[in-house]
């Protein structure tokens with residue numbers, strides 16, 4: 136899951152920019168939730184361990200038809 140999010144880029148692109156959202160990622164154990172979170176934050180594939188409790192991060196991205204959106208798309212696509 137962590138490396139296969141390219142289809143979700145369209146959903147992200149349709150959100151209004153300059154707004155704050157709380158997004159909850161839910162899934163089965165070892166589904167890749169933490170991998171997704173840190174890929175979006177650091178644009179890197181990180182080694183993860185099973186999460187006890189939950190992870191919470193503040194991630195700033197610019198959405199819409201901008202250059203940065205293209206960068207976000209690339210983050211999600213280049214796996």
Ligand SMILES: Nc1nc2c(ncn2[C@@H]2O[C@H](COP(=O)(O)OP(=O)(O)OP(=O)(O)O)[C@@H](O)[C@H]2O)c(=O)[nH]1
Nearest residue numbers: 136137138139164165166167168169170183185186
């Ligand atoms: N091949 C592959 N492995 C992935 C992908 N996403 C995550 N993984 C691996 O799957 C394992 C579990 O990923 P996590 O991100 O820790 O999963 P999680 O959903 O946070 O798991 P819990 O915290 O236990 O609920 C790790 O070894 C990741 O490296 C993916 O897209 N492809």
Ligand SMILES: [Mg+2]
Nearest residue numbers: 168169185186
């Ligand atoms: Mg986790």
